[in-house]
Amino acid sequence: MTRVVVVGDLMTDAVARARYALARASDTPAIVTMHGGGSGANIASWLAVEGAEVAFIGRRGADITGRNRDMELMGYGVDARLVMDPERPTGTCVVLVTHKGERTMLSDPGANAALSPEDLPRDLFGGGHLHLSGYTLINEGSRDAGLAALDMARRSGMSISVDCSSSAPLERTGAEPFLEWTNGVKLLFANVDQAKVLTGRDDPEAAAKVLTAWFPQVVIKMNDEGALWFGNSRSEPIRVNADPVDRIVDGTGAGDAFCAGFLPPWLEGKPPAEALTDGCRLAAKAIVHLGARPRL
Numbered sequence: 032m033t034r035v036v037v038v039g040d041l042m043t044d045a046v047a048r049a050r051y052a053l054a055r056a057s058d059t060p061a062i063v064t065m066h067g068g069g070s071g072a073n074i075a076s077w078l079a080v081e082g083a084e085v086a087f088i089g090r091r092g093a094d095i096t097g098r099n100r101d102m103e104l105m106g107y108g109v110d111a112r113l114v115m116d117p118e119r120p121t122g123t124c125v126v127l128v129t130h131k132g133e134r135t136m137l138s139d140p141g142a143n144a145a146l147s148p149e150d151l152p153r154d155l156f157g158g159g160h161l162h163l164s165g166y167t168l169i170n171e172g173s174r175d176a177g178l179a180a181l182d183m184a185r186r187s188g189m190s191i192s193v194d195c196s197s198s199a200p201l202e203r204t205g206a207e208p209f210l211e212w213t214n215g216v217k218l219l220f221a222n223v224d225q226a227k228v229l230t231g232r233d234d235p236e237a238a239a240k241v242l243t244a245w246f247p248q249v250v251i252k253m254n255d256e257g258a259l260w261f262g263n264s265r266s267e268p269i270r271v272n273a274d275p276v277d278r279i280v281d282g283t284g285a286g287d288a289f290c291a292g293f294l295p296p297w298l299e300g301k302p303p304a305e306a307l308t309d310g311c312r313l314a315a316k317a318i319v320h321l322g323a324r325p326r327l
Contacts, residue, residue, distance in 0.1 A: 042138070080107055087113075090143055121142055144170050165194050194286075236259065
């Protein structure tokens with residue numbers, strides 16, 4: 032199986048699941064849990080648990096949460112290449128989950144914002160596949176590292192995928208710069224909202240067709256409607272429905288799990304429908320777990 036190098040964000044997620052409608056300016060009973068998070072780290076973890084050879088490049092603080100995240104990644108089987116930041120703490124994301132399951136995230140990137148080109152181990156850019164978390168490009172502090180990773184991967188002949196990560200910061204950054212930075216990447220992952228930010232199109236099929244002007248292959252994640260793949264050599268997209276689940280415990284990280292399910296069969300050259308099916312399978316598995324990372 033092709034080795035995957037993931038460059039991206041490492042976070043600790045503080046997930047607060049409200050039991051009732053939020054009582055503004057007052058108290059709402061909730062279940063609060065702490066988990067490993069970060070889109071890049073989540074994808075690396077799921078890939079490793081699924082049997083892929085994966086390395087993760089990121090930055091953590093010199094704190095106990097950073098050490099815990101480092102050990103957690105290694106426990107999953109990830110080759111964790113984490114640079115310790117002496118000043119910034121490990122990134123943290125507060126995830127507010129309403130009683131109806133809607134998520135709002137408050138992110139402090141911490142050490143992630145200081146990821147630099149010098150943090151990229153050269154020995155990992157010698158073949159295989161690079162997956163870049165869009166947060167690395169969206170965050171101005173880590174952008175040079177993201178651009179350097181793309182350049183090193185292109186020069187070494189690696190295949191490349193990028194995940195758009197989050198619609199609001201993507202919109203603040205702007206569609207034009209993001210598309211310019213990632214132009215020529217072989218595979219783009221986006222959800223419906225992110226695809227709309229990049230193209231202005233509400234319909235995911237229409238958005239995917241527009242995006243193939245920049246990317247040979249595009250995958251749009253559509254939550255409970257499944258996902259679609261569109262390639263610039265086809266006239267129509269391929270759709271796969273989402274796997275049914277009995278209950279949704281927490282959707283945090285389900286999109287990351289989808290990417291991790293999609294990449295291995297895609298890298299092996301299997302049909303897009305098979306890769307989409309595996310992505311939906313892993314996303315369904317993720318939402319019935321508590322926390323964004325897999326359970327061993």
